[in-house]
Amino acid sequence: MIRGITFEVPNKRGYILRDILAPIDVSAFNWLVKDEEAYYVVDGELGEQLFSHQILHLEGQLLQKKIEEQTSFVIFADLKAFPKGAVPEELETYKDFNESDCEVVLLIVDGTFATVYCKDNLLSETLFYHAKRKGYLDVAYITDENDERTGLTVW
Template identity: 35%
Template sequence: MSLRGVSFKISNEPGRVLLDILSAIEMKAYDWFLRNFDFPIQTMDGDLYDSLEEFSIDRIATGHELAKWLRGPSNYLIFAELFAFQSGQTEEVGMTYEWFQESNCHIAMLVYDCTYVDIYCKEQHVSEAFYENAVRRGYTGIKWVTDDNDPRTRLSVWSE
């Protein structure tokens, strides 16, 4: 049984969910490739606007840029794909778990249907940090993702 990462469920409500999830690691140490974001931001009066006006789909961001953006107004996370590379080592992002295994990507995070989070990590201690963070934050359905229990071959929130 080979460990791939961790999965869990988050609350289906506005907040700073990605910031909370990524607090498990030093997100500023990475460059991030962001894909398939559906991430409206909530204004003070409760209205939602499309956050992609500022942060376009399929974009590379430094960890500092991502952290600054996530510390902004409350948001409502619907879909998101984030891929973490060591600073300065980003590459074209593939669509398969096989690509992830062979790439320079260290972390692949998929968020879908407002509540489901799957995080793939190359290093076990990073998976453990995400797992412990999920427990601390009271997320539900927390489980290890392994070769034995994960049928996923595509690293995307959208199927073909």
């Protein structure tokens, strides 16, 4: 069974979160943002943090605005999408994810290694082909057989 996808993104400033999440209607979810390290880019330099708290609950429209309003540099990102009306909760393992209301998990480590877990196999396929079209490297499906991740966190 497909759990999601993994790939490498360019370790550079840009609209990485917007680009990765493009196939997803970000505004349709409530998001839990946790343990991230990402900065706005101002005049070519790192500016204020993209997200200002260690754990943050964001409505999808606000997240959409944040990832589209200006370029950023993402070092670590841990974003989890929950349906509107659901209360975002911390998830530590794939089992937690599978048993929760959470629909999508995006993890970025060291500014390069991206993992997206998704309960919807059609969306996983869409994300896979989107990542290929964007030119991301080493795009691969995560399955029950090959998933080596022990936790759903970036630290």
